Amino acid sequence: MSENRLHIDWTACDGRGLCAELLPEILVEDDWGYPLARSGEVRPVVPAALRKNAERAVDQCPALALRLVGEILNR
Amino acid sequence: MTTVDAPPGAGRRLLAGSTDGRLDPHLARYARAPRLTGAQLVALLRDAGLTGRGGAGFPAWRKVDAVLGANGVPVVVGNGSEGEPASGKDRALLAYQPHLVLDGLQVVAQALGARQAHLYVSTAAAADVRRALDARRDAGLDAVPVTVTIAPDRFVAGEESALVNAVSGKPAVPSDKRLRVTEAGVNGSPTLVQNVETLGHIALLARFGPQWFREAGTSDEPGTFLATVSGAVQAPGVVEAAYGVRLSDLVDAAGGPATRLQALLLGGYHGGWVPALPDLPFSRAGLAPFGATPGAGVVVALAADGCGLMETARIAGYLAGEVAGQCGPCINGLPRLAATLGDLARRRVRPGLTAEVERLSALVSGRGACRHPDGTVRMVRSAMRVFEADVAAHLAGWCVAPSLSEPASAPALSSPGPASFWRGRGEGER
Ligand SMILES: Cc1cc2nc3c(=O)[nH]c(=O)nc-3n(C[C@H](O)[C@H](O)[C@H](O)COP(=O)(O)O)c2cc1C
Ligand code: SF4
Ligand code: SF4
Numbered sequence: 001m002s003e004n005r006l007h008i009d010w011t012a013c014d015g016r017g018l019c020a021e022l023l024p025e026i027l028v029e030d031d032w033g034y035p036l037a038r039s040g041e042v043r044p045v046v047p048a049a050l051r052k053n054a055e056r057a058v059d060q061c062p063a064l065a066l067r068l069v070g071e072i073l074n075r
Numbered sequence: 076m077t078t079v080d081a082p083p084g085a086g087r088r089l090l091a092g093s094t095d096g097r098l099d100p101h102l103a104r105y106a107r108a109p110r111l112t113g114a115q116l117v118a119l120l121r122d123a124g125l126t127g128r129g130g131a132g133f134p135a136w137r138k139v140d141a142v143l144g145a146n147g148v149p150v151v152v153g154n155g156s157e158g159e160p161a162s163g164k165d166r167a168l169l170a171y172q173p174h175l176v177l178d179g180l181q182v183v184a185q186a187l188g189a190r191q192a193h194l195y196v197s198t199a200a201a202a203d204v205r206r207a208l209d210a211r212r213d214a215g216l217d218a219v220p221v222t223v224t225i226a227p228d229r230f231v232a233g234e235e236s237a238l239v240n241a242v243s244g245k246p247a248v249p250s251d252k253r254l255r256v257t258e259a260g261v262n263g264s265p266t267l268v269q270n271v272e273t274l275g276h277i278a279l280l281a282r283f284g285p286q287w288f289r290e291a292g293t294s295d296e297p298g299t300f301l302a303t304v305s306g307a308v309q310a311p312g313v314v315e316a317a318y319g320v321r322l323s324d325l326v327d328a329a330g331g332p333a334t335r336l337q338a339l340l341l342g343g344y345h346g347g348w349v350p351a352l353p354d355l356p357f358s359r360a361g362l363a364p365f366g367a368t369p370g371a372g373v374v375v376a377l378a379a380d381g382c383g384l385m386e387t388a389r390i391a392g393y394l395a396g397e398v399a400g401q402c403g404p405c406i407n408g409l410p411r412l413a414a415t416l417g418d419l420a421r422r423r424v425r426p427g428l429t430a431e432v433e434r435l436s437a438l439v440s441g442r443g444a445c446r447h448p449d450g451t452v453r454m455v456r457s458a459m460r461v462f463e464a465d466v467a468a469h470l471a472g473w474c475v476a477p478s479l480s481e482p483a484s485a486p487a488l489s490s491p492g493p494a495s496f497w498r499g500r501g502e503g504e505r
Contacts, residue, residue, distance in 0.1 A: 008442075010401065010402030010403065010404065010444050011249075011250065011402060012251070014403075030438060031408075032404070032408075034403040034442070036438070040437075
């Protein structure tokens with residue numbers, strides 16, 4: 001289970017906050033309704049216990065903006 | 076200007092004896108560029124310690140190595156878009172020594188086995204580049220064909236993934252990073268993007284070798300760089316200096332201070348403010364304590380009677396207007412951050428004003444497809460540190476700067492426009 005971080009494609013996310021409702025342990029809505037990691041991480045870690053919920057959020061994001069990724073991306 | 080003498084101890088390399096863009100004197104001085112293999116190029120870049128001159132300062136050999144190791148026929152792109160308002164060095168280089176850049180592009184393209192190379196340049200530089208390419212075509216110089224793409228005149232258009240999109244025929248806005256562009260860039264091919272100044276250094280390095288390259292600069296940060304010096308200096312323009320050069324020598328190379336200075340913005344609009352310390356070494360190591368880096372070689376001098384907070388609010392406002400309109404936190408957060416700084420600058424004080432600057436800074440950091448929010452925050456945070464006394468004064472309802480309170484009366488740190496670079500050369504010539 002190396003892909004345990006939640007990546008948000010900010011060019012796609014429309015900020016209606018569905019993911020923050022599905023993953024309240026990890027995300028809150030920011031001032032404008034966009035998902036914000038409680039931990040302050042850019043790509044918050046998804047603990048094993050929340051894996052299922054995270055996958056549901058990925059599947060249900062209307063903008064297809066969420067993905068579970070590994071540690072390294074291009075930045 | 077541009078031909079300001081280099082500061083003491085600083086080699087002039089890229090700007091040594093301008094050929095004014097003509098091919099014959101270039102070939103007479105340097106002859107044709109050598110051909111290298113991929114492995115030779117990687118070794119050369121690593122031994123020389125060449126870093127990118129486009130802002131991030133990433134080691135060039137690592138990107139070349141990554142592209143060599145990727146699947147597919149590589150593409151090479153020279154980045155001369157220079158969307159940074161306080162920078163004019165890429166344009167100066169492309170006007171005075173375009174053949175060094177184009178040699179570097181060929182050296183890299185051939186070493187990587189690329190079949191196509193691109194130059195991505197600002198409108199202002201396009202004519203110089205096209206003329207240089209025509210001359211090289213007539214001389215049968217370029218083994219790998221070069222295509223010119225014009226960059227829109229936007230700050231973010233020079234970001235790597237925006238460049239890849241533009242060269243691929245799409246709008247010049249950043250993408251979400253799924254893969255590195257070294258793996259999948261222009262039309263899905265592994266792509267090497269280097270700033271045009273980086274390519275110019277490669278052209279010289281390929282001829283003179285890493286030992287020569289290391290004769291300038293420090294052992295950790297070898298070589299020279301192009302600096303664009305503007306603001307409260309006598310002769311704003313582009314100068315070449317070695318890493319580690321004293322800040323005051325850089326300013327002196329641009330004619331010296333126009334008046335007493337209080338601070339300088341270094342690196343670029345995504346850079347950092349530092350106090351006007353004459354002995355501060357312009358290098359990654361020297362600037363680190365201030366959270367600044369050499370970046371793209373930008374130096375903007377702020378006069379002692381200017382208001383650093385007003386200037387910071389102005390730049391933040393500019394950067395907020397340059398968001399690529401894609402990412403919610405950036406679209407919403409940068410204008411809010413700029414407006415909050417504007418309130419601080421204009422002494423529209425309310426409780427929690429500085430805490431709000433920091434809260435918004437943290438809120439936008441890392442939350443976009445590109446590093447535009449992060450760069451903006453870096454500049455803002457450095458201002459809050461360097462202008463700490465001004466912040467306290469503004470919160471108390473007065474301003475340390477004697478002369479101003481409103482932006483209209485603030486001495487604008489004028490970006491060096493064409494006149495300062497091209498003085499003495501008719502616009503029609505270009
Ligand atoms: C918002 C933004 C704007 C950028 N603009 C430029 C630019 O105008 N020119 C440039 O060479 N690099 C620019 N960069 C850096 C590029 O993404 C890239 O790192 C660089 O072109 C790589 O070349 P180098 O390694 O030779 O510096 C920008 C980066 C960001 C985040
Ligand atoms: S569900 Fe998708 S579109 Fe909605 S806020 Fe979350 S990431 Fe953005
Ligand atoms: S982070 Fe800002 S500037 Fe960068 S792509 Fe997103 S909206 Fe555009």
